[in-house]
Amino acid sequence: MLKKVLLLLSGTLILVASSLYYINFSPQHTSTSKTYQYKKKPSTYQFQKLSDDTNTTTLPAAGSWQSDFPDVNNSNVLGIAGQFNFFAKNIDSTSGHPLVGNFATQNLATDAWRVNGISSKISYIQQGISVGDGISLLLRGTKMVLGQSLTFNASNSTLNNHTLESPRPSTFTQDTNGLKYIDIDSEFLRLTENSKTVAMNTKDNQPVISGNQWSKVFDAGNITAQNNVKYLTVKASDLPGEWGDMNIKGVSDQQQVVLTIDTSEVSNVSIAHDIDNNNNTYNKQILFNFYNVQDNSSYTGNVDWNRGTNVPDAILAPNASVKLSSTKFKGNIIAQSFTKMQDTIDSGYFSDVPVSVQSPTTSTPKLISVPDVDFGSHKLNSETSLIGSWKGNCQVSGKKGSEIKINVQLADDSSNSKFVNAVTWKLIKSDYSSGSLVMDSEEFNTNTPATITYWPWKDDGTGDLVTDWDYNKANKKNAFYDIQISNLGAVTEVGDYNATLKWTLVDSP
Incomplete structure (x- = not known):
């Protein structure tokens, strides 16, 4: 009898020893420290994971932008891009000034303790974020939407291991299952096509230009409006010189203006003029469309913007690099790459307009x-x-x-x-x-x-x-x-x- 008991005890010890060896030395568990428990079922033993030693947090699914912006007409020139003050594939916010206003970007580069966003609006970071040599990250927004590749941890308030300082966005959501809140690549294809269509359909809509480098007048009285919008085209060389003023005439108070800047044979455009408070352009919203009319190609050069107005403008340069040097800018910037050099302000948005149709062939009577x-x-x-x-x-x-x-x-x-x-x-x-x-x-x-x-x-x-x-x-x-x-x-x-x-x-x- 004693011999049978000893044999049974020996068999049990062998089973326990084998199990411990499996737990501590099995190759499939050598890369990560895990904790397991026994879970007994009739006649079997199983190992079940108690916890996963990672820093991820499951966020609510972001869904699509249509849920947050149901009234946006994405067949207009700007569409959903017009609901963000800054819409770019790459945003450089490393200068010593806050990026006030909401943004949507694939990659955000900023510095520690640099404010990005506005507490009352939604922003979107799709792929990557860098904070220079710092740790602290300042994001603002009523909601911050994150791309699927970003790592958020609610327990210690970090995003990609950068500490999120207060006040933080009140809500975080995240792309899931390969679905994107905004397909930024597709949007830039759409914006590029819209820029082309507007430019080529209205390339002959040239206003009567007068004045000098200090004061330019564009008289659009000879241009027929489409859907209460006047689409004009001028060459980059037609713009006033630095700190000169610009006046657009021949546009009623109810009409908007889309001004295509023909960038043929230029790779750098500097918009450093201001608006004379005494002319009717000061309170007129303008969409500036940058396009190479001569080559029928998207503008891929640089835009240095140092102009301010009393109302929101829009910059449509979907394949260009835009540098904002103005402290007075209001409205929307759409660019391949956007660099902030000065303070920005929460300034509302340009009122979107339809894509122009081809201007009828004019015949002089x-x-x-x-x-x-x-x-x-x-x-x-x-x-x-x-x-x-x-x-x-x-x-x-x-x-x-x-x-x-x-x-x-x-x-x-x-x-x-x-x-x-x-x-x-x-x-x-x-x-x-x-x-x-x-x-x-x-x-x-x-x-x-x-x-x-x-x-x-x-x-x-x-x-x-x-x-x-x-x-x-x-x-x-x-x-x-x-x-x-x-x-x-x-x-x-x-x-x-x-x-x-x-x-x-x-x-x-």
Whole structure:
């Protein structure tokens, strides 16, 4: 009996010894110190891990930006990028100034005790963060969204082993399962395409430029607005010099401005001018789009920005490096790389605009030919007033369906001055467009013109006034014009009298 007990005890000790050897010397457990417990099941023994010796914390899933910004139209020029003051693949915030405003970036470089973010907004760091030689990290925000590769530890308040100093963002969330809060790479492809589309569709929308390097005026009165936005294009060399001021005219209070800076043949653009408080540009939001129009390529150079305004601007340079030297900047910066050199301010956002459509081909209206007016032969004392008949064609080219205004007046012809000045000249308009005849008249002479209104109707943008007027007169359609001379009794000498009409285009489509 004793022998059986000893054999049983010996077998048990061998089992325990084997188990201890397995725990302490098994190769699969040599790399990390672990703690295990026995968990007994009927007729079996298993080892179960009690704790994992890591520094990770499971954060709520970040989801997608659409949940936080449901009203953003991502088909507009800026889209979701416009909800961040600074949107760049790489942000350098190492200078001795805080980065105030929210940001979205793949990589953030900063220094210890350097504030990044704003307590009332959401920011996003997707891939990496560096804090120079320091340990303390200052992040601000109502929510900070982290990329999946970043390591957050709530127990000791660290992010990638950098201590998060108070006050910290009130909420942290994190990308999970390969899903990204914002697919920054895809967004930059979209922004690059939008920059191209705006530039190439509106490259001919060139304002009238006046002034000098100290004061430049861009008159956009000749540019047609799209969706209440005026899209303008100027060369980098058209911008005012350092500390010069810029004034954009011809834009209503309700209209926004997108200004494409054509960077053809330049690799460095310095925006160091300011806005004159006394002109209407000071309170006008402007989106500055940087694009190489000549090569039809995205601008990959440098932008040194040192301009300030009273309202939020936007810088769209998705493949360029932007350095912010201004302490007055308000709005949005979109760049491949962004470097902060001065203090920034929580300044709101540029009000986003639609992507421009291709500007219609403009055609400068031209008079191809003009007619004469034949009053025939009359005895002066037999009539007091005469209506002349148009003789010949009056061909006009212009944009189909757009209004063209043509001034008609008398040329200064001294050989017939007695006749021209003695009688009264009128342009008579007969209009059936309302369904019944409406007539009015305008007097004209050598100093004062009368105005004809005409709309080219052919697909080739041409029309013939006389042909159209003859049709309208015969069919009682739309409008036509006649010329009347009256007060013939003032002419006391017999003879053949002639007068020359002067035709001038005064209005463009």
